[in-house]
Amino acid sequence: MIIGGAEDKLKDKIILARFVKLAGGSGASVVVVSTASSLGEEATDLYRLLLRGMGVARVTGLRPLTRDQANDLDIAMALEGATGIFLTGGNQLRLSLVVGGTRLGQAIVDAHLRGAVVAGTSAGASAVSSHMMAFGASGATPKHRMAQMSAGLGLLQGIVVDQHFEQRTRLGRLLSVVAQSPSLLGLGLDEDTAAVVHHDNSLEVIGRGAITIVDGSLMVTDAFQAKGHRPMMVSGAILHSLPSGFRFDLDSRSLLPHLSEVSDRGRRLAESAGKRLHRLARAVAAEGADSFVVERKRRRKDEEEASE
Amino acid sequence: MIIGGAEDKLKDKIILARFVKLAGGSGASVVVVSTASSLGEEATDLYRLLLRGMGVARVTGLRPLTRDQANDLDIAMALEGATGIFLTGGNQLRLSLVVGGTRLGQAIVDAHLRGAVVAGTSAGASAVSSHMMAFGASGATPKHRMAQMSAGLGLLQGIVVDQHFEQRTRLGRLLSVVAQSPSLLGLGLDEDTAAVVHHDNSLEVIGRGAITIVDGSLMVTDAFQAKGHRPMMVSGAILHSLPSGFRFDLDSRSLLPHLSEVSDRGRRLAESAGKRLHRLARAVAAEGADSFVVERKRRRKDEEEASE
Numbered sequence: 001m002i003i004g005g006a007e008d009k010l011k012d013k014i015i016l017a018r019f020v021k022l023a024g025g026s027g028a029s030v031v032v033v034s035t036a037s038s039l040g041e042e043a044t045d046l047y048r049l050l051l052r053g054m055g056v057a058r059v060t061g062l063r064p065l066t067r068d069q070a071n072d073l074d075i076a077m078a079l080e081g082a083t084g085i086f087l088t089g090g091n092q093l094r095l096s097l098v099v100g101g102t103r104l105g106q107a108i109v110d111a112h113l114r115g116a117v118v119a120g121t122s123a124g125a126s127a128v129s130s131h132m133m134a135f136g137a138s139g140a141t142p143k144h145r146m147a148q149m150s151a152g153l154g155l156l157q158g159i160v161v162d163q164h165f166e167q168r169t170r171l172g173r174l175l176s177v178v179a180q181s182p183s184l185l186g187l188g189l190d191e192d193t194a195a196v197v198h199h200d201n202s203l204e205v206i207g208r209g210a211i212t213i214v215d216g217s218l219m220v221t222d223a224f225q226a227k228g229h230r231p232m233m234v235s236g237a238i239l240h241s242l243p244s245g246f247r248f249d250l251d252s253r254s255l256l257p258h259l260s261e262v263s264d265r266g267r268r269l270a271e272s273a274g275k276r277l278h279r280l281a282r283a284v285a286a287e288g289a290d291s292f293v294v295e296r297k298r299r300r301k302d303e304e305e306a307s308e
Numbered sequence: 309m310i311i312g313g314a315e316d317k318l319k320d321k322i323i324l325a326r327f328v329k330l331a332g333g334s335g336a337s338v339v340v341v342s343t344a345s346s347l348g349e350e351a352t353d354l355y356r357l358l359l360r361g362m363g364v365a366r367v368t369g370l371r372p373l374t375r376d377q378a379n380d381l382d383i384a385m386a387l388e389g390a391t392g393i394f395l396t397g398g399n400q401l402r403l404s405l406v407v408g409g410t411r412l413g414q415a416i417v418d419a420h421l422r423g424a425v426v427a428g429t430s431a432g433a434s435a436v437s438s439h440m441m442a443f444g445a446s447g448a449t450p451k452h453r454m455a456q457m458s459a460g461l462g463l464l465q466g467i468v469v470d471q472h473f474e475q476r477t478r479l480g481r482l483l484s485v486v487a488q489s490p491s492l493l494g495l496g497l498d499e500d501t502a503a504v505v506h507h508d509n510s511l512e513v514i515g516r517g518a519i520t521i522v523d524g525s526l527m528v529t530d531a532f533q534a535k536g537h538r539p540m541m542v543s544g545a546i547l548h549s550l551p552s553g554f555r556f557d558l559d560s561r562s563l564l565p566h567l568s569e570v571s572d573r574g575r576r577l578a579e580s581a582g583k584r585l586h587r588l589a590r591a592v593a594a595e596g597a598d599s600f601v602v603e604r605k606r607r608r609k610d611e612e613e614a615s616e
Contacts, residue, residue, distance in 0.1 A: 140448060141474040141498055141518045142549050166449040169477050175549060190449055190539075210449045210539040214547075220563055231498075231518040231551035235563040239522075239547045241450050241483060243539035255528055255543040 001196050002156075004163045004189030004209065005089055005122030009050055015194045015207050020054050022117040022196075023084025029058040031082045033108075035065065035098050036090030036123040043088045051086075062104070070102035079107040084117050087124025093134050095127045096152050105153055112155050119194075125163045129156040131184055136173035142232040144225070147173035149181070156197060159185045159250065165212055166190045178216040179223035179234050185253060186214035193244075201250045204259070205242045213240040215253050309504050310464075312471045312497030312517065313397055313430030317358055323502045323515050328362050330425040330504075331392025337366040339390045341416075343373065343406050344398030344431040351396045359394075370412070378410035387415040392425050395432025401442050403435045404460050413461055420463050427502075433471045437464040439492055444481035450540040452533070455481035457489070464505060467493045467558065473520055474498045486524040487531035487542050493561060494522035501552075509558045512567070513550045521548040523561050 001022065007015040023030055030051055037043035044061035051059045062078055064070040079085065085108055087095065099105045112118045120128045129152045136147025149160065160181070162174045165188035178186040187195060190209025197203050205211050215238040222233040240255065242248060247256040309330065315323040331338055338359055345351035352369035359367045370386055372378040387393065393416055395403065407413045420426045428436045437460045444455025457468065468489070470482045473496035486494040495503060498517025505511050513519050523546040530541040548563065550556060555564040 139474055140477055140479050141520070166447055166480070169448055171448050171479060172474070175547075210541075212449070231549070233518075233549065233551055233554050233566075235548040235550065235554075235556075237547040237549075239483075239545040240543040241539070241541065241545075242543065243541055246541050246543075248543075 001117055001119040001194055002125040002128055002161055002163075002187065002189060003119060003121035003194040004125065004165060004191050004207075004211075006164070006167075006191035007121055007194065007207070008192050009046075013050075013054065015192065016050060016054060018194070018196060018206055019084060019086065019117065019119045020051065020056055023056070026055045026057055028056045028083045029081055030056055030060075030084040030086060031079055032059065032061045032086045032088065033095075033099070033104075033124075034061060034063045034088045034090075035070075036092060036095035036127070037088045038090055043090070047086055047088065056084075064098055064102075064104060067098055067102055070099050070104040073103065076103035076107040079104075079111050079116075082111055082116055084119070085111055087118070087120035087127060089122030089124055092123035092126040092132060092152075093150065095123060096132055096134075096150060100127075100151055100153055108153060109155060118155055122163050125189060126161050127152045129159045129161055130154045131160045131181065133160055133162050133173070133177060136170075136177075138169045139172040140169055142172045142175035142179060142234050143229055144176070144223070144232050145229050146176045146232075149177055158183065159187055162186070162188045164191055166209060171212065171214075174212070174214055175234050175237060176223065176232050178214045178237070179219060179221040179232060182216035182219055184216075185250060186212075186216070188212035188214070197250070202256060203248045203250055205244050205246050205248075207244055210241045210243045211248075213242065213248060213253075214238075215240070217253065309425055309427035309502055310433040310436055310469055310471075310495065310497060311427060311429035311502040312433065312473060312499050312515070312519075314472070314475075314499035315429055315502065315515070316500050317354075321358075321362065323500065324358060324362060326502070326504065326514055327392060327394065327425060327427045328359065328364055331364070334363045334365055336364045336391045337389055338364055338368075338392040338394060339387055340367065340369045340394045340396065341403075341407070341412075341432075342369060342371045342396045342398075343378075344400060344403035344435070345396045346398055351398070355394055355396065364392075372406055372410075372412060375406055375410055378407050378412040381411065384411035384415040387412075387419050387424075390419055390424055392427070393419055395426070395428035395435060397430030397432055400431035400434040400440060400460075401458065403431060404440055404442075404458060408435075408459055408461055416461060417463060426463055430471050433497060434469050435460045437467045437469055438462045439468045439489065441468055441470050441481070441485060444478075444485075446477045447480040448477055450480045450483035450487060450542050451537055452484070452531070452540050453537050454484045454540075457485055466491065467495055470494070470496045472499055474517060479520065479522075482520070482522055483542050483545060484531065484540050486522045486545070487527060487529040487540060490524035490527055492524075493558060494520075494524070496520035496522070505558070510564060511556045511558055513552050513554050513556075515552055518549045518551045519556075521550065521556060521561075522546075523548070525561065 034043040132152030134150040193207035193209035342351040440460030442458040501515035501517035528543040
């Protein structure tokens with residue numbers, strides 16, 4: 001679970017609630033890893049308070065600050081039995097430099113493999129994949145030498161994550177990194193927005209903002225020239241901007257049906273074809289609209305249509 | 309000629325110099341239309357000073373502020389003999405509301421058709437096309453009801469222009485407008501960056517920044533739902549970010565060879581094939597690199613390669 005930072009902690013807490021649910025609800029055992037944060041134990045305390053308030057029985061904290069500490073057997077063992085691991089924000093390089101390739105790093109990967117949910121927010125989000133956006137400049141236009149990549153914790157493959165995406169205007173650096181590494185799919189997460197990556201490698205968007213996906217598989221670029229810090233030529237990048245409820249297949253790099261359509265399809269299949277035709281014909285006659293519009297209206301009665 | 313605003317006026321003046329050249333150099337007769345600007349005659353005076361300083365013999369100003377004035381025969385006649393028309397920045401709605409569909413508006417279209425170069429900067433850039441970005445909100449993520457479009461001056465068809473693109477973070481609104489109107493190609497111009505649109509409908513990028521091109525022809529979107537001001541789903545937008553020297557075919561919506569490659573190709577064609585093979589073979593042997601790299605190096609000796 002990849003969170004774009006600044007997830008809501010006061011109101012409906014959609015993202016944290018999903019984390020708690022995936023970790024097992026009241027039976028969850030969550031370990032907060034706060035290595036990335038410069039706030040010390042405060043970051044752990046904040047999430048402990050929040051998660052306890054949401055009914056999680058057991059919340060512990062881990063804060064190794066050196067690779068020696070992250071290689072400590074006791075620290076690595078602390079993840080045994082964890083059903084959820086939460087990587088706080090801060091500086092993703094500190095997290096990956098301290099934890100990547102250590103016993104703790106391996107324990108996080110192992111926990112993920114055995115089914116524990118691993119969530120990272122902000123810096124913690126950047127660090128979950130094998131390739132990590134280390135740091136870079138802001139701006140919408142891609143430029144040469146704009147961003148640097150390093151090795152992350154390796155929970156997810158084939159993607160590179162950027163966070164605070166809209167708020168800090170990071171499209172340029174994501175485009176430039178994908179242009180240099182078109183085998184990676186670029187994910188840019190707005191604040192208070194998260195990607196839930198399911199076991200089938202489908203991604204589900206939740207939260208207030210959108211996730212920007214940059215697919216460079218058909219890209220033409222001059223990224224290999226590294227011309228100073230000048231604008232980089234990028235042509236043919238495929239861009240997706242997906243708000244809450246939309247899903248994306250990370251393997252085929254394509255949009256999946258909206259969640260509401262999936263549940264709707266189940267309902268429609270249950271309904272006999274004859275009945276449906278009859279109802280549609282009646283609806284069309286009544287509204288003078290095509291069936292597509294009627295379908296949409298039926299599904300989203302609460303939402304206003306642009307044409308109205 | 310579409311300029312993203314804030315074109316350099318003090319140093320090498322690449323964009324204004326191109327305008328002067330296209331308008332006929334010292335023999336040019338330029339009319340500055342400053343209706344968009346709130347600065348009054350100051351905007352005209354600024355460009356008069358600049359263009360005279362660059363050798364243009366004749367610079368006059370037009371500043372109709374009502375449709376009556378823009379329908380005045382004398383004002384429309386003032387464009388006769390003009391080889392260049394310059395539309396200043398300001399508020400594009402003021403420009404299109406006053407000039408669009410008037411005698412002056414038609415005179416600008418006619419002048420363009422007979423070969424005069426028409427340049428618009430900032431608001432003037434937005435107004436050149438048939439469909440104009442009227443105003444909207446900032447941000448990288450597309451949202452419903454984020455921007456409004458109105459009718460522009462109609463010099464160019466099939467595009468919608470946004471300016472100050474990177475500086476004011478306008479990708480979101482350009483994506484949302486293209487999602488609503490996928491027949492239009494979205495052009496986002498950074499400051500001090502211009503698109504020279506040639507008669508064959510090819511676009512050439514000049515200046516310091518980049519031009520972002522959004523092609524929605526394969527887009528899937530929920531733009532038709534106009535859900536309040538929430539993020540808009542956009543999937544499969546094709547994005548190009550083109551710095552100076554790159555060219556794009558507005559009709560086929562595809563990248564054209566870089567200008568340096570075109571001139572290089574001319575040179576290579578002149579060179580006999582045998583000689584070229586011989587030289588390449590020698591270069592490959594000497595450098596242990598493939599011919600592609602050698603070709604690039606030969607063309608861009610002055611530029612550093614990423615792998616070095």
